[in-house]
Amino acid sequence: MxxxxxxxxxxxxxxxxxxxxxxxxxxxxxxxxxxxxxxxxxxxxxxxxxxxxxxxxxxxxxxxxxxxxxxxxxxxxxxxxxxxxxxxxxxxxxxxxxxxxxxxxxxxxSEIIIDNRDTEIIIDNRDTETSQTGTWKVSGGTDPYGADSVYSREGATFTWHLTPSQSGIYEVSMRWTAWASRSLNVPVDIEHSDGVATVYVDQQENEGQWNVQGQYYFESGTTYDITITSQPYPSSTCADAIKYRYMYR
Known part of the structure; x- marks a missing residue:
């Protein structure tokens, strides 16, 4: 020394x-x-x-x-x-x-961020990995992801189902379309490996773009649900698309 x-x-x-x-x-x-x-x-x-x-x-x-x-x-x-x-x-x-x-x-x-080209999963409202309760109608809102978005009221639910092929932390984002009656405080339940996180989105803001709702851990081979619950009349609630972006292990 x-x-x-x-x-x-x-x-x-x-x-x-x-x-x-x-x-x-x-x-x-x-x-x-x-x-x-x-x-x-x-x-x-x-x-x-x-x-x-x-x-x-x-x-x-x-x-x-x-x-x-x-x-x-x-x-x-x-x-x-x-x-x-x-x-x-x-x-x-x-x-x-x-x-x-x-x-x-x-x-x-390290928290490794990897190539997004291979790690984004997008589930649109028209995809088979979705389910719903109540009645959801095609919305006239502009800038949807894909062909269109849908809307509903009075507690109807719309669910996107994810079964990831690799375990890790994913960033979860949502899209919705604008309409004058959109709700300001829509609950979204995000199921993940540690439970369920509830976030609230203002669908009068940031329409037609991806809005990040947090990062969560998902296990490969397990199916997880993201569920949006429509709000009472006269407001309307939009269901469009969900994006999962793999961040790191």
Whole structure:
């Protein structure tokens, strides 16, 4: 272990910029983790550079083998395992070979976002993966997903059924079309692996576009329902389409 001199005490205030510079890259469907890091410069007169060390969760740092060494205050650690939690520290060293203690520790666990072209599931109101109670009529609302949307009143329900092929966290979005009578507070029950989440949507706003309703975990091979319940007359409730976007494992 290199000695620590008094004039190097200031380096203990080195720190990483929290998460701002952390990013993920994926190549050829094999997911790797590239972690850019940044830290405050050390003010030592004889400063020669910095060393970055990392460890996996539950392990210790190997201070004999830095992951990066240089004079800049930013670096990127490449090709880490996307399924592993990593922790990082910085150390400063001077022209005499003395090395500081650790900066504060920053840890990160990957949440891999993958190619959306292969991971979006859209269920339209005309698809077979739907069911309904009560009477739903074709709506005259503009900008539906697909050929049209439908509407109803008085507690009729419309349900979209999802059976995912892979387990993971999915972002759930909804579309609806506009009409003067649309309800301002429509309940939507989103079934997921941990239970049922109820959200409320204002169908007077953001019509004709995808509106995110949260992220939820779904198990592959299990069927989950999203159910919208129409509101009493004179308001109307629209059922159009649901989109599931796979986010990460």
């Amino acid at each position: 290199k000695s620590r001199f008094l004039y190097f005490l200031t380096c203990v205030f080195l720190y990483f910029v929290p998460l701002i510079f952390i990013s993920l890259l994926s190549t050829q469907n094999v997911y790797s983790l590239d972690v850019p890091l940044a830290w405050n410069p050390n003010s030592e007169e004889n400063l020669d550079g910095y060393r970055i060390f990392y460890r996996e969760d539950g392990q210790s740092y190997d201070y004999e083998v830095p992951a990066w060494e240089g004079s800049k205050t930013t670096c990127t650690i490449y090709n880490l395992d996307d399924k592993t939690t990593y922790c990082f520290v910085a150390r400063a060293f001077d022209t005499l070979g003395s090395e500081s203690g650790d900066s504060n520790e920053t840890c990160y666990q």
